[in-house]
Amino acid sequence: xxxxxxxxxxxxxxxxxxxxxxxxxxxxxxxxxxxxxxxxxxxxxxxxxxxxxxxxxxxxxxxxxxxxxxxxxxxxxxxxxxxxxxxxxxxxxxxxxxxxxxxxxxxxxxxxxxxxxxxxxxxxxxxxxxxxxxxxxxxxxxxxxxxxxxxx
Numbered sequence: 001x002x003x004x005x006x007x008x009x010x011x012x013x014x015x016x017x018x019x020x021x022x023x024x025x026x027x028x029x030x031x032x033x034x035x036x037x038x039x040x041x042x043x044x045x046x047x048x049x050x051x052x053x054x055x056x057x058x059x060x061x062x063x064x065x066x067x068x069x070x071x072x073x074x075x076x077x078x079x080x081x082x083x084x085x086x087x088x089x090x091x092x093x094x095x096x097x098x099x100x101x102x103x104x105x106x107x108x109x110x111x112x113x114x115x116x117x118x119x120x121x122x123x124x125x126x127x128x129x130x131x132x133x134x135x136x137x138x139x140x141x142x143x144x145x146x147x148x149x150x151x152x
Contacts, residue, residue: 025106025132027056029076031065043069053079053101058108058132060099061086078102085110092118094128106132114139122146 034049045067053060063083070077081099087110088094097112108130115124116139126141 024056025103029103030054031067033065043071045069051081051083053081057089059088060101062099076103078104092116096128108132 031047031051031053033047033051036045036047038045047065047067048063051062051065053062053065060081062081062085064081066080066082067076068078068080069075079099079101081101082097085096085099086093087096087099087108094110094114094116096110096114099108099110101108110128110130111126113124114126114128115122116128116137123139123143123145125139125143128137128139130137
């Protein structure tokens with residue numbers, strides 16, 4: 001039996017913990033894709049087609065990932081992820097339309113029809129922000145959840 005709990009749009013958001021995540025934003029970043037293009041004028045690298053991003057326990061997949069570099073240091077500042085995003089940990093999975101990963105702050109923001117599954121339960125919202133160092137997450141914007149109870 002499923003039980004649905006819908007929170008009002010004005011709710012301040014819902015805090016959750018992603019227990020299977022222990023990502024280190026300073027760890028090496030690995031990106032694989034079908035193709036890569038680099039715009040020398042803007043300093044942006046664009047990976048397209050079956051893109052997979054790995055960093056420690058972090059695993060993301062999407063249609064396209066734009067890598068944004070710091071003008072001064074040349075280090076990677078952020079990843080802008082589009083084309084349907086899937087984010088997986090050992091115990092959870094999340095899907096969204098887009099995501100942004102700020103490597104300086106260790107913050108991952110998923111946006112657009114976010115759906116997180118934790119075992120038999122699911123929670124959805126317009127946006128989810130995750131602190132990748134602690135696994136703490138916050139969901140905002142018309143938060144909806146389904147709790148699996150008992151046996152089917």
